[in-house]
Amino acid sequence: MSERSAPDDGSDREPAKGGRGGISGHELFLVIAVVFLLALSGASLYFELDYSGLGNIIGFAILxxxxxxxxxxxxxxxxxxxxxxxxxxxxxxxxASVYFTIDFIRRGEELTLKRIISSAIIIIYYVVYILASISTCVLRKQYLILKRTE
Structure with missing residues (x-):
């Protein structure tokens, strides 16, 4: 049984966060995810300066x-x-990743530590992207319900 309650139910239990007065877990996750992706993009841009990295940072800033x-x-x-x-x-x-992987295998290049780290970072990007997409779906549904109840 949870010790949290709705904000206005007359109970002496701790009010649940979220809604109009607080920030929900999905909202907090989205903010942290964007900051994390910006930092990861900045680090990758620092180590390998190219236009795609710069575009990545600009895209994350807009997002x-x-x-x-x-x-x-x-x-x-x-x-x-x-x-x-x-x-x-x-x-x-x-x-793009599938295309580059097929191209990498076709050319028969050597697998280096840089390539392995780059692949690991790309996998982290996709996991965060997918989780952020799920959070936006949930938040959109909550915001629609909130709008209908007002």
């Missing part, structure tokens, strides 16, 4: 602004835009 605006305004439309951006990024990224 971060959209997420912050969506969370602050509790906007389901903003979360829909973020969700579409995340899903498109995952689909395009997976397609």
């Amino acid at each position: 971060g602004v959209l997420i912050i605006i969506g969370i602050c305004t509790k906007s389901s439309v903003c979360m829909l835009i973020v969700m579409i951006c995340l899903i498109l990024s995952v689909v395009i990224g997976v397609a």
Whole structure:
């Protein structure tokens, strides 16, 4: 049994976080995920300067602004835009990774530590992308319900 309660149920238990007065776990995860992805992109850009890394950082910055605006305004439309951006990024990224992996195998290049670390970072990106997409779906649904009850 949880010791948390709804904010206005007249109980002396600790009020549940989230809703209008607080930040939910999904909202907190999205903010942390964007900061983490920005830091990871910045680190990869530092070690290997190229235009795709710069584009990655700019994309994450725009996504971060959209997420912050969506969370602050509790906007389901903003979360829909973020969700579409995340899903498109995952689909395009997976397609590019498959293409580069096939090309890597076809050319018969040697597997280096740099390539292994790069692959591990890409896998981390995709896991965070997928979890963030799930969080945006849940938040969008919550924001739609919140909008209907007001």
